[in-house]
Amino acid sequence: MKRKEDGLDQLKNGLQRHKQECEALKKSWLPELKKKVEEVDEKITKYFGSIKCRGETKVIAPENKEMYADYKLDIRVAFRPNQPLESLAVGRQSGGERSVATMLFLLAMPTSRCPFRLVDEINQVYIC
Numbered sequence: 617m618k619r620k621e622d623g624l625d626q627l628k629n630g631l632q633r634h635k636q637e638c639e640a641l642k643k644s645w646l647p648e649l650k651k652k653v654e655e656v657d658e659k660i661t662k663y664f665g666s667i668k669c670r671g672e673t674k675v676i677a678p679e680n681k682e683m684y685a686d687y688k689l690d691i692r693v694a695f696r697p698n699q700p701l702e703s704l705a706v707g708r709q710s711g712g713e714r715s716v717a718t719m720l721f722l723l724a725m726p727t728s729r730c731p732f733r734l735v736d737e738i739n740q741v742y743i744c
Contacts, residue, residue, distance in 0.1 A: 638682065650675055652726060653689065659724035660691075670694040670701060671720065693717050 657673040664671035669691045678686035692701040697712050702708050704717050 635682075642681075655726060656721070656724045660720055663720040663724060664693065667716075668729075670716065671697075672701060673721070673724070691717060691721055 653675050655671055658672045660673050671691065674690050676688040676690045681685070682736070691704040693704055693709065693713070694701045695709070695716075704714060706714075709717070
């Protein structure tokens with residue numbers, strides 16, 4: 617019984633150490649991610665405004681903030697006056713509206729040295 621309790625204590629200590637490491641890593645990437653998304657949001661708001669529409673981009677954090685795979689980028693758009701902002705999704709906007717939103721999103725992305733960009737599944741319920 618004592619050996620099992622010692623093993624359990626070691627596992628608990630290891631888990632705590634891993635949680636601390638994950639938290640330290642999160643503190644290094646999450647602020648930078650939010651900063652980049654804010655930059656994209658400023659541009660996408662401006663670009664949508666120039667075509668008399670509205671758009672925004674936000675980071676959506678899961679309730680369990682340790683589930684990093686569940687963090688999402690939400691692109692919300694409104695193409696008509698008095699229409700509420702809605703997340704970009706297959707059933708909500710027409711194909712043309714989704715195409716315009718995708719192109720404005722790509723234009724709003726920070727530029728890099730890479731001349732090629734690939735977007736996959738941007739029209740799904742979740743944005744990758």
